[in-house]
Amino acid sequence: MPNTIPFLVKLERRQRISEQARRAFAALPVRRRSIAGYRDIVSEGDRTTHCCMVRSCMVSRYKSLRNGERQIVGFHIAGDMVDLQSLLMTVADHGIRTQMQTEVVEFAHGDLLALIRQFPELATAMWFDTLVDASISREWTLNVGRRDARERTAHLLLELAQRMRDAKLIEGFVMTLPVTQSDLADAIGVSPVHMNRSLQWLRSQGYIRTSGKTVTIEKPAEMTEFADFSTMYLHPEGPRPMPVAGASPALA
Amino acid sequence: MPNTIPFLVKLERRQRISEQARRAFAALPVRRRSIAGYRDIVSEGDRTTHCCMVRSCMVSRYKSLRNGERQIVGFHIAGDMVDLQSLLMTVADHGIRTQMQTEVVEFAHGDLLALIRQFPELATAMWFDTLVDASISREWTLNVGRRDARERTAHLLLELAQRMRDAKLIEGFVMTLPVTQSDLADAIGVSPVHMNRSLQWLRSQGYIRTSGKTVTIEKPAEMTEFADFSTMYLHPEGPRPMPVAGASPALA
DNA sequence: CGAAGTTTTGAGGACCTTCAAAAGTTGTGG
């Protein structure tokens, strides 16, 4: 297995990908890079030439205010193609930043565009992937807009655990998050101090245990109930089954 | 012009659409419906068979909490294809609701899927449209997470005015919003009472004037400055220019 | 072992919420 592409594995967990498409994807030229922590992969306003896949660690998507405050609008874990949207959008509306030293793989836009032109199944698979990102973004808006800090924190931790489990990065409910409490605060829209107090409360309830950057969710069921968390918005059902490639259009 | 499709007009403001694609789109069978106010077009969890284009008025996308609280995660105006994502996503992660009596046009999923299979240019145009929705959603997360109620309110009004202007629904800065202050409160994540006080403050500053459901933005420049509003996230630049259909793939 | 970053604690204050009621607006039927 010379060229396993975690992102392709992710797509294949959702839908069948033809052998040809898989091989064409795996044959694309790539550039491997290792990026230090707290560095922008993409900055707001950038015009990029590549899409970036995370191989290790975690990156955050964020937007900034004039006064320097940041809102993290999403996290990406290993196997995610961050900034897949830059395939179609020439200018970045938000930044993407590493949390710590991160290994990434870059695909040229031109290569990916040619690939999806040749294999519509990959185009819809990628479109679906951006739709899941959009769904997560809506859930974050709900989270930030209508839940209090404790619920938001619990919800965020449950989402990350779920996604890491789906990606086979963890087995149970123990995860290592390469983030500070300030980062978590930026993700749920509270001050670092209040993030700290929210975590203390979750610990006091026995929902979580922390040790360094490792978070253990001790009572997944109770915490899911408390945070009103549901996996529905992650769309585990996958994309709509499509007529197989090469078949005639579904309807005349 | 027997069959002008506002959504198609919207797409064409962003990029060139071939004559064949345009005609195929216009030839699709549609079902016209008129829906009363405050009625769900799509409910959370629904499996739909159609995509819905708004012809008049305005609809809101929303998510609910157990306790009945709602968070509006986006508005759609005339010409928007709401729930375009349902083309690929079989189960709705959020509800879509009319604000008042609304005229809509329905396209069957099967028809649209066949259409985009035949015309990749339409597929990317629609993909881009869902990416703009996603970008708006991120901006809302920032809005709700990091701005205070006055700024949020101003930002929301500026976004709506901008989008209505882009869609040629209004000319200047006078718009009629088929929403109550409670709806606006649900959109920016505050209580109706505080929404009311935010609006009063915006009026007291001379930023806006209201009369019934009509809002006039009196000082667009100052209000844009105040709300830290920028059109960048609406992606006025449009999608990346693609090689013309039928040409060989961009790169070998 | 020291320096830098991160987490924790405390206290006062700002923003926003809730509850409750009054005032204003809209729509409907007599």
Place this chain on the structure above:
DNA sequence: CCACAACTTTTGAAGGTCCTCAAAACTTCG
């Protein structure tokens, strides 16, 4: 065309969540 009901907007007051500022305790890493 008016009267009434239902809804929406506005006002006031008390209270809670979260913020800011500041400093101490704890970790991590060279």
